[in-house]
Amino acid sequence: MSSIKYTTKKNIIALIDCNSFYVSCERLFKPKIQKRAVVVLSNNDGCVISRSQEAKDMGIKMGEPYFKVKKLITRNKIEVYSSNYALYGDISRRVMKVLKTFSPKVEIYSIDEAFIDLSFMDHEGIEEYGRQIRSRILRWTGIPTSVGIASTKTLSKVANHIAKKEKTGVVYLKKDIDEKLKKFPIEKVWGVGKQLSKFYYKNNIRNAYDLKNVSNTWVKKGTNVLGAKTAMELRGIPCINLQMEQEKRKNCCVSRSFGRKVKNIEELEESVVTHCLNAAEKIRADDQLAKTITVFIRTSPFDKNKKYYSNSKTIDLAIPSSNSIELIKNAVKALNDIYKYGYSYQKAGIILSNLKDAKQNDRNLLTPLLENKSKKLMRAIDYTNSKYGRYAISIAHAGLSKGWKMRREHSSRIDTASFDSLPIIGV
DNA sequence: TCTGGGGTCCTAGGACCC
DNA sequence: TCTGGGGTCCTAGGACCC
Numbered sequence: 001m002s003s004i005k006y007t008t009k010k011n012i013i014a015l016i017d018c019n020s021f022y023v024s025c026e027r028l029f030k031p032k033i034q035k036r037a038v039v040v041l042s043n044n045d046g047c048v049i050s051r052s053q054e055a056k057d058m059g060i061k062m063g064e065p066y067f068k069v070k071k072l073i074t075r076n077k078i079e080v081y082s083s084n085y086a087l088y089g090d091i092s093r094r095v096m097k098v099l100k101t102f103s104p105k106v107e108i109y110s111i112d113e114a115f116i117d118l119s120f121m122d123h124e125g126i127e128e129y130g131r132q133i134r135s136r137i138l139r140w141t142g143i144p145t146s147v148g149i150a151s152t153k154t155l156s157k158v159a160n161h162i163a164k165k166e167k168t169g170v171v172y173l174k175k176d177i178d179e180k181l182k183k184f185p186i187e188k189v190w191g192v193g194k195q196l197s198k199f200y201y202k203n204n205i206r207n208a209y210d211l212k213n214v215s216n217t218w219v220k221k222g223t224n225v226l227g228a229k230t231a232m233e234l235r236g237i238p239c240i241n242l243q244m245e246q247e248k249r250k251n252c253c254v255s256r257s258f259g260r261k262v263k264n265i266e267e268l269e270e271s272v273v274t275h276c277l278n279a280a281e282k283i284r285a286d287d288q289l290a291k292t293i294t295v296f297i298r299t300s301p302f303d304k305n306k307k308y309y310s311n312s313k314t315i316d317l318a319i320p321s322s323n324s325i326e327l328i329k330n331a332v333k334a335l336n337d338i339y340k341y342g343y344s345y346q347k348a349g350i351i352l353s354n355l356k357d358a359k360q361n362d363r364n365l366l367t368p369l370l371e372n373k374s375k376k377l378m379r380a381i382d383y384t385n386s387k388y389g390r391y392a393i394s395i396a397h398a399g400l401s402k403g404w405k406m407r408r409e410h411s412s413r414i415d416t417a418s419f420d421s422l423p424i425i426g427v
Numbered sequence: 428t429c430t431g432g433g434g435t436c437c438t439a440g441g442a443c444c445c
Numbered sequence: 446t447c448t449g450g451g452g453t454c455c456t457a458g459g460a461c462c463c
Contacts, residue, residue, distance in 0.1 A: 042431035049431070049463095065430040083431085110463045193461050224437055226461080253433055260428090302430055349432090407429090 011238045012118040012126065012149065015156040016099060016133060019144045019164070021112035022050035025091045026081050028142045029414050037078040041066055044257045044406040045082055054078075082408040086415065088112075094141045102133050107242045115153055117242055123174065130170035149173065153240045154233030157190040158208060181209035181234065191230040196223060208234055248286050248355070254279040255296070255349020258404040262345045268297060269332060270399035275350045276331045277398055280324040281385070283352055284378055289320035291354035293327055295334040300346040311338040320356055323374045324381070327352070328397060 018024060022040040027033055037054035041047065048055075048064050058076050060069055066080075073080060092111045100106050105117035121129060130147040137145050148160025150173035162180065163171040173180065187197035189208050199222060205211050211219075212234040220228040229239040254275040262268055272295055283290060298310035313334040321327060331350055381393050 044429090044431065046429080046431050063431090067429040070429085113463075191461070195460060224460090226437075249434075251434070255432065257431070300430080347431095406431095 010119055011151050012121060013151070013153055013156045013238075013242070014103075014116050014118050014130060014133070014147055014149045015109075015153070015160045016114050016116065016137070017146050017148070017160050017164070018095060018112040019146060020050055020052050021092075021143070022081075022083060022088055023052045023055075024143050025088050026084075026412055026414075027052075028091070029412070033079050037076060038081070039073070039078055040081045040083050041410065042083060043408075044259065045409055046257065049083065080410045081412050082410040084412060084414060087412075091141065091143065095137055095143055095145075098137050098140050099133070101136070102129070105242055105244055107244055108246065115156065115242055118149065126174075127170055127172045130172065134169050147171070151236045152233040152238045153242075154190050154230055155236065158184055158234075161188060177236070178209055178212075181212060182207055184208040186211060189230060189234070191226060196227065199223065248288060248357070250353070250355055252279050252283050252288075252290070252352045252355065253349060254282070255347060256406055257347045258345065259407045260404065261300075262348075262404045263343070265336070265339050265341075267399075267404050268339060268345060268348055269335060269397070270402065271348045271404050272297075272331050272335050272350060273328050273395065273397045274399070274402070275348065276328050277324055277395060279350055279352050280322055280327050280378075281382060283355060284322045284382060286355075287358045288355045289322050289358050290317070290327065290352035291320045291356065292316055292352070293330050293334065294351040294353065295331050295338065295349075296351070297335070297338060297345050297348045299343050303344075303346075306344065309340060309343045311340075313338045320354075322358065323378060324395065325374070328395065332397075 020038075023038045026038060026040060035054075036052075037058055038052040039048045039055050039060060040050040042049045045066055047066060048060055048062065048069065051060050051062065055078055058072065058078065060072065060078070066073075072078075088111055095112075096106065096108050096114060099114055099116060103116040103118060103120075107115040109115055118126065118129065126149055130149055133147055134145050137143055146160055146163040147170045148156045148158065148163050149171065150156040150159045155173050155177070158181070159171040159173040161184070162173075163169060184207050186192055186200050186205055186207055187194075189211065192200065192211075200206070200211065203222070205214060211231050214231065216228045216231060219231050232239045256271070256275065258271070262271070276293075292314060294312055294314040296310070296312035299306060299308055301308060301310075315330045315334050317326075317330065335348075384393050
């Protein structure tokens with residue numbers, strides 16, 4: 001028997017997705033690139049992670065390594081930007097704020113996507129409402145979006161894809177759903193990735209309609225409970241609920257590739273300490289403590305000429321902590337355990353896990369005094385850094401040279417908190 | 428030369444207990 | 446001498462998402 005819970009009452013879900021979000025953010029401040037082909041690169045200028053429609057039409061693929069498409073980019077005079085997450089995060093918050101004027105139930109699903117509940121609407125007014133959402137977001141933030149509406153999250157994803165593809169802006173999946181699902185390739189269904197697609201194709205399931213029509217038991221047996229939920233949702237039976245309040249994270253990972261290969265442990269240490277400081281600051285902002293800390297390092301998995309090395313070490317703390325100094329001590333210890341001389345390292349990172357609410361932390365009899373003192377210090381550091389800029393106060397161990405830090409050669413240097421980057425509008 | 432980063436959830440299998 | 450079986454918990458690894 002399946003243990004999937006579902007409801008049968010009226011359910012209308014809209015998925016609002018920003019078009020080429022990072023590119024659209026960059027365009028906000030540079031009217032000149034409004035009509036140009038634009039791409040945004042991942043950290044370290046590694047891959048293409050956002051493309052304007054023009055860039056897509058020129059054959060630039062999502063996730064493609066920058067060096068592989070560099071020629072195509074220069075030949076076509078495509079504008080290139082390094083990613084600026086502070087900017088995208090800021091714009092994202094504005095978009096979400098506008099969305100909240102349309103429904104009390106909003107799930108912020110990612111930086112550029114949100115599900116909203118429209119079950120309170122009558123069917124007749126839905127499409128018009130979708131158009132209003134689009135135009136208000138565009139007017140108030142400058143970001144173009146696509147809106148997909150249907151009776152489940154999975155179907156609203158389908159609707160959104162169709163809206164993007166057909167450039168209609170809004171699609172409400174109500175009539176002729178089966179016809180549309182037949183044209184919807186299985187690998188594009190939300191929750192069906194590379195491996196599952198392979199499995200489905202082997203079993204002659206090639207589109208969303210096929211998956212909708214196989215038995216739940218079969219899907220569950222061949223995949224898992226999530227696979228079965230996807231199939232149910234394609235049938236219009238909601239199984240994946242809206243998640244309104246943002247739950248606190250359970251893990252916190254900070255990692256980066258290096259701008260160049262790193263061989264010696266001193267530089268690795270600098271990077272691990274820097275990542276550790278960032279991670280600690282993040283969990284403190286959420287008032288969390290970490291019980292476990294993992295450090296990992298690896299060489300490039302793409303370099304076929306050199307031997308690959310990848311290792312990690314996890315340390316369990318006796319007492320959960322968010323104290324940078326405490327965490328760093330352990331991180332450095334872990335790093336020294338896994339470091340091997342003679343390799344060219346490409347990436348290092350740190351994961352704080354087993355995160356707990358600081359408030360609910362059961363106290364060790366001996367710690368309160370000590371803890372209070374360190375808490376004050378950490379709060380002072382966080383405050384200073386938020387006021388005077390990142391790294392105003394750091395720890396000597398994090399190093400000042402940072403020769404390993406990532407490349408960002410195409411940064412637009414836009415800071416939405418700074419007046420200098422406001423665009424000048426000619427009248 | 429140059430290939431991102433940060434998450435979540437699920438399952439199988441081992442350890443351990445009675 | 447016979448060498449069980451059911452339950453729970455944890456972890457590593459895999460798959461997925463944006």
